[in-house]
Amino acid sequence: MKIYPIFILSFIIGLSCPGVLFALEAGANIIVRDAWVRAMPPSAKNTAAYMTIENRSNVDIVLQFASTNVAKTVEIHQMEQVGDTMVMRMLYELRIPARERLELKPNSFHLMIISLVKPLKEGETIPIVLFLKMGTA
Amino acid sequence: MRIKQILIISSVVTAAILLIMFGYYLTRSPQRPTSAAIEQALNPSGDFTLTESSGEIFSLKDHRGKVVLLFFGYTSCPDICPMSLAKLAKVRSLLGAMNEKVMTVFVTVDPQRDTAARLKEYLEYFDDRTIGLTGTKREIDKVVHAYKASYQKILNNSSLGYTINHTSIIYLIDGQGKVRYLFHQDDSPEKIASIIKEICAGI
Numbered sequence: 038m039k040i041y042p043i044f045i046l047s048f049i050i051g052l053s054c055p056g057v058l059f060a061l062e063a064g065a066n067i068i069v070r071d072a073w074v075r076a077m078p079p080s081a082k083n084t085a086a087y088m089t090i091e092n093r094s095n096v097d098i099v100l101q102f103a104s105t106n107v108a109k110t111v112e113i114h115q116m117e118q119v120g121d122t123m124v125m126r127m128l129y130e131l132r133i134p135a136r137e138r139l140e141l142k143p144n145s146f147h148l149m150i151i152s153l154v155k156p157l158k159e160g161e162t163i164p165i166v167l168f169l170k171m172g173t174a
Numbered sequence: 175m176r177i178k179q180i181l182i183i184s185s186v187v188t189a190a191i192l193l194i195m196f197g198y199y200l201t202r203s204p205q206r207p208t209s210a211a212i213e214q215a216l217n218p219s220g221d222f223t224l225t226e227s228s229g230e231i232f233s234l235k236d237h238r239g240k241v242v243l244l245f246f247g248y249t250s251c252p253d254i255c256p257m258s259l260a261k262l263a264k265v266r267s268l269l270g271a272m273n274e275k276v277m278t279v280f281v282t283v284d285p286q287r288d289t290a291a292r293l294k295e296y297l298e299y300f301d302d303r304t305i306g307l308t309g310t311k312r313e314i315d316k317v318v319h320a321y322k323a324s325y326q327k328i329l330n331n332s333s334l335g336y337t338i339n340h341t342s343i344i345y346l347i348d349g350q351g352k353v354r355y356l357f358h359q360d361d362s363p364e365k366i367a368s369i370i371k372e373i374c375a376g377i
C-alpha cells in the first residue's frame with residue numbers, strides 16, 4: 038500500500054470571518070473551508086481552530102499532525118457530551134473517508150492550539166499547516 | 175332524524191373545541207418554572223463561601239434578593255466555557271433594567287492554573303460583571319458537591335498536561351438562594367432571559 042505524505046502549505050485561517058476556499062494544486066482533492074479560530078482573552082495561552090475538510094478523492098485521508106508558527110503545539114481533540122458533562126479527549130489522528138467531509142466545530146472535533154507565543158487579535162489571520170496522509174483506493 | 179343530526183354535529187363541535195384547547199395547552203410556552211424535587215435538593219442552605227478574584231470573601235447568602243447564574247468551568251477550556259460566557263453576556267443584554275437584579279458567577283474547578291488575576295482577566299473579556307470565584311480544592315469541591323456538579327482532572331499525553339471534564343449546567347438561583355432552574359447546553363439566550371424575567375417578577 039503506497040502511502041505518501043502531502044503538505045498543505047499555509048492555508049489561511051481568518052480569526053473572525055468565515056474563511057477561505059483553498060484548493061490543493063493536485064486536482065483539488067482536498068478542500069478546507071470555513072476555517073476560523075476562536076478569539077480568546079489576551080491572557081489565554083490556548084485556543085481552538087475549526088474548519089470543514091472535504092475529501093473529494095477516492096481514498097481515505099488521515100489528518101495526523103498540524104502546526105502553526107504562532108503556537109508551540111497543535112493537537113487534535115474531540116469534545117463529546119456525556120450526560121451533562123463535556124468530555125475532551127486527544128486524538129492521534131482524524132480520518133476523513135473517501136468522498137466525505139468532516140466538520141471540525143464546537144462541541145465536536147477541533148484543533149487545539151496550545152501555548153500561543155503571543156496573544157491573537159480579533160480579525161487577525163494565522164497560518165496552520167495540516168499534514169495529511171492519503172491511503173490507496 | 176333531526177335530533178340525531180343535532181347530536182352528531184354538537185359532539186363533533188365539542189370534540190373540535192376540546193382538541194383546540196388541548197393543542198393550545200401543549201404549545202404554551204415558556205413553561206412556568208417550579209421548584210421541582212431535583213432543584214430543591216441542590217444546596218438547600220442557599221449559601222456557600224469562596225474567594226473572589228479581588229481577594230474578597232464571597233458568600234452567597236450576602237446576595238439575597240439577587241438572581242444568581244452560577245456555573246463551573248476553567249479558563250483553559252476551549253469550547254464550553256467561552257460559549258457559556260458569551261451566551262450569558264447575550265442573556266444580560268436581553269435583560270435591560272433587570273440586570274441590576276442579576277449576578278453571573280463563575281467558579282473555577284482548576285484553582286491550580288486559574289489564579290485570581292487570570293480569572294479576572296479571562297472573565298472581563300466576555301463581560302466585566304461576571305464574578306470569578308476560586309479557593310482551595312477542598313472549598314471548591316464542597317460547592318461542586320452541594321450543586322451535584324462534577325469534574326474530573328485527566329492527566330494525558332497532551333501538551334496541556336491535563337484537561338478537565340466538567341458538567342456544563344448553568345444554575346439559576348433565586349433571591350432566596352434556592353435553585354429554581356437548570357440550564358443546559360442547548361438552552362437559548364432568549365429562553366434563559368425569559369425565565370429570569372419570570373423569576374425576577376416573583377422576587
